[in-house]
Amino acid sequence: MEHKIRVLVAKPGLDGHDRGALVIAQGLRDAGMEVIYTGLRQTPEQIVAAAIQEDVDVIGLSSLSGAHMELFPEVVRLLQAQGIDDILVIGGGVIPDEDIEPLKQSGIAAVFTPGTPIQETADFIRAHVKRGTCS
Amino acid sequence: MSAFKEKLEAWREKAKKAISKFPEREERFATSSDIEVERLYVPEDGGQEYLEKLGFPGEYPFTRGIQPTMYRGRYWTMRQYAGFGSAEETNERFRYLLEQGQTGLSTAFDLPTQIGYDADDPMARGEVGKVGVSISSLADMETLLKGIPLDKVSTSMTINAPASVLLAMYIAVGEKQGVTSDKLTGTIQNDILKEYVARGTYIYPPQHSMRLITNIFEYCAEKVPNWNTISISGYHIREAGSTAVQEVAFTLSNAIAYVQAAIDAGLPVDKFAPRLSFFFNAHNNFLEEIAKFRAARRIWAKIMRHRFKAQDPKSWQLRFHTQTGGSTLTAQQPDNNIVRVTIQALAAVLGGTQSLHTNSRDEALALPTEDSARIALRTQQIIAYESGVSDTVDPLGGSYYIEYLTDEIEKRVWEYIEKIDEMGGAVAAIEQGYMQREIQHASYQTQLEIESGKQIVVGMNKFKLDNEPQPELLRVNPELGRIQAERLAKLRSERNNEEVQKRLQALKQAAEGDANLMPYILDAVRAYATTGEICNAMRSVFGEYRPSLF
Numbered sequence: 001m002e003h004k005i006r007v008l009v010a011k012p013g014l015d016g017h018d019r020g021a022l023v024i025a026q027g028l029r030d031a032g033m034e035v036i037y038t039g040l041r042q043t044p045e046q047i048v049a050a051a052i053q054e055d056v057d058v059i060g061l062s063s064l065s066g067a068h069m070e071l072f073p074e075v076v077r078l079l080q081a082q083g084i085d086d087i088l089v090i091g092g093g094v095i096p097d098e099d100i101e102p103l104k105q106s107g108i109a110a111v112f113t114p115g116t117p118i119q120e121t122a123d124f125i126r127a128h129v130k131r132g133t134c135s
Numbered sequence: 136m137s138a139f140k141e142k143l144e145a146w147r148e149k150a151k152k153a154i155s156k157f158p159e160r161e162e163r164f165a166t167s168s169d170i171e172v173e174r175l176y177v178p179e180d181g182g183q184e185y186l187e188k189l190g191f192p193g194e195y196p197f198t199r200g201i202q203p204t205m206y207r208g209r210y211w212t213m214r215q216y217a218g219f220g221s222a223e224e225t226n227e228r229f230r231y232l233l234e235q236g237q238t239g240l241s242t243a244f245d246l247p248t249q250i251g252y253d254a255d256d257p258m259a260r261g262e263v264g265k266v267g268v269s270i271s272s273l274a275d276m277e278t279l280l281k282g283i284p285l286d287k288v289s290t291s292m293t294i295n296a297p298a299s300v301l302l303a304m305y306i307a308v309g310e311k312q313g314v315t316s317d318k319l320t321g322t323i324q325n326d327i328l329k330e331y332v333a334r335g336t337y338i339y340p341p342q343h344s345m346r347l348i349t350n351i352f353e354y355c356a357e358k359v360p361n362w363n364t365i366s367i368s369g370y371h372i373r374e375a376g377s378t379a380v381q382e383v384a385f386t387l388s389n390a391i392a393y394v395q396a397a398i399d400a401g402l403p404v405d406k407f408a409p410r411l412s413f414f415f416n417a418h419n420n421f422l423e424e425i426a427k428f429r430a431a432r433r434i435w436a437k438i439m440r441h442r443f444k445a446q447d448p449k450s451w452q453l454r455f456h457t458q459t460g461g462s463t464l465t466a467q468q469p470d471n472n473i474v475r476v477t478i479q480a481l482a483a484v485l486g487g488t489q490s491l492h493t494n495s496r497d498e499a500l501a502l503p504t505e506d507s508a509r510i511a512l513r514t515q516q517i518i519a520y521e522s523g524v525s526d527t528v529d530p531l532g533g534s535y536y537i538e539y540l541t542d543e544i545e546k547r548v549w550e551y552i553e554k555i556d557e558m559g560g561a562v563a564a565i566e567q568g569y570m571q572r573e574i575q576h577a578s579y580q581t582q583l584e585i586e587s588g589k590q591i592v593v594g595m596n597k598f599k600l601d602n603e604p605q606p607e608l609l610r611v612n613p614e615l616g617r618i619q620a621e622r623l624a625k626l627r628s629e630r631n632n633e634e635v636q637k638r639l640q641a642l643k644q645a646a647e648g649d650a651n652l653m654p655y656i657l658d659a660v661r662a663y664a665t666t667g668e669i670c671n672a673m674r675s676v677f678g679e680y681r682p683s684l685f
Contacts (some may be wrong), residue, residue, distance in 0.1 A: 013246070
């Protein structure tokens with residue numbers, strides 16, 4: 001049986017604007033993935049713990065408050081500290097262009113800003129998911 | 136004489152009287168071709184139907200506006216939302232905006248402040264000063280308002296869960312300026328129900344939040360009588376993806392819950408209802424938005440008069456602030472946003488708003504720069520001073536289409552309100568996730584329509600540009616978290632900590648009982664207890680809200 005891609009959609013920090021996160025969650029479900037949403041106000045530590053517990057293939061981080069430069073790389077760092085290198089981490093939200101390259105340097109595989117069709121995000125995940133999708 | 140003509144005559148007399156006290160902006164209004172513009176245009180004889188549905192401005196059911204002369208007397212308040220970084224930086228932006236002709240202040244707080252965490256709390260990491268100003272104590276508030284005369288400037292504060300704390304800080308700054316609390320004017324958002332539905336900056340469980348809100352109503356009715364004690368907000372409901380109908384329906388359902396809570400707490404309705412105010416969004420569907428505002432006024436007037444039996448006509452009036460729709464703005468071709476904002480601002484003015492914030496073109500990318508904030512303010516000024524739309528009251532009243540849309544929106548809003556009533560009211564509907572699901576459904580539909588191209592967003596899914604130049608963006612100092620933490624450490628070492636603890640303890644005890652908490656909070660604020668300490672004292676009694684996921 002084919003393994004469905006599992007995605008954790010997470011809201012790091014205190015930002016309460018989750019329209020984008022909820023739309024992405026629904027969209028990825030409609031695209032055939034299993035999606036878990038953390039809810040609001042998660043610390044990087046909580047997000048990494050949830051990712052491990054839920055055994056996800058992908059973490060999607062969403063922030064609109066401007067805290068992304070501090071919180072997104074922290075998630076990657078915590079994963080690495082636990083020796084995890086096969087979870088794809090992507091981000092989205094209100095993120096200025098000039099921040100995208102530094103985020104990629106820090107291990108965020110892609111950043112999807114407002115206006116990105118869900119299909120594009122789903123295609124990216126399918127092409128870049130690090131774990132085998134068959135079990 | 137017909138009933139219509141009698142009422143019209145009575146209204147004309149009333150308007151004349153109002154003008155003798157508050158003169159209009161001009162002796163005579165005219166178009167550019169010198170066609171004289173009358174105060175109000177009405178049908179020859181509207182009959183009973185006109186009287187019931189529209190009435191006259193300043194009169195029940197207020198469809199045509201809450202004042203008899205509307206903007207012929209005075210323009211709406213131009214109130215641009217501002218706040219970022221430190222209290223010093225925001226104080227500078229405030230002074231700049233006042234110099235540019237802004238007529239009221241509107242304060243954005245950062246997320247730690249909004250959720251009751253000090254700048255040095257681990258939860259505040261990465262967020263200090265980002266979406267608003269960081270206010271961890273009275274000392275920060277003193278800096279924020281330095282040189283701003285609180286008896287002359289009215290201030291709106293977008294603060295909800297810790298609204299009582301920030302209001303107390305404002306009162307305390309007033310005391311230091313020698314301005315007594317009865318002279319203070321402004322608004323606190325203080326609308327917690329929409330936080331559970333749409334915006335996410337809640338602290339305590341709903342019942343405790345409702346208590347804090349009724350405590351504020353009661354305290355202000357006595358001590359801060361010119362303060363708008365709540366701004367019941369559809370803005371965020373709309374930003375979360377609702378339709379225009381849902382925006383009005385859910386906002387008014389929340390408003391019903393507040394009024395009921397205050398009545399249940401023993402407050403006479405006419406004592407607090409005149410100080411309730413509303414906050415709506417303006418999106419791009421121009422005529423629907425205008426109709427939405429007119430419908431909202433009419434429905435609220437009926438609710439207050441018939442459901443809550445308010446006697447004072449001021450209790451029937453829906454006064455509202457409008458902000459143009461942040462979520463309609465695109466990161467692509469940001470200058471197009473200036474045009475969107477113009478359309479939306481015009482809808483708000485034609486809908487009869489009392490105050491307006493126009494968004495800046497770069498808000499889909501970051502906080503607005505000073506240049507963008509100025510253009511946004513100029514947009515309002517051009518509508519006010521150049522377009523002529525403010526020279527007659529409710530210029531679109533009587534348009535077949537506008538009246539049809541107003542009726543239709545009203546009908547659909549009542550259907551929602553009845554449904555929510557059946558569920559046990561807004562608090563129950565929110566706890567069951569009903570509003571959240573309805574909004575989520577609408578928001579997902581919009582996304583699908585944009586992606587399929589059915590709904591066109593100029594510059595984003597049609598008329599795109601390759602190689603867009605990136606505008607200059609505002610950056611908040613990333614060191615601010617550390618700087619604020621150092622300041623807090625200094626404050627804690629300099630204040631009388633024994634006194635602080637005593638007052639926090641008193642607050643905690645009061646929270647366990649059923650006293651009004653405002654005086655206790657004010658006492659703690661005066662001793663420089665921090666936002667976090669005060670909110671934690673209440674957290675220790677009330678607990679924290681944890682939503683279930685739908």
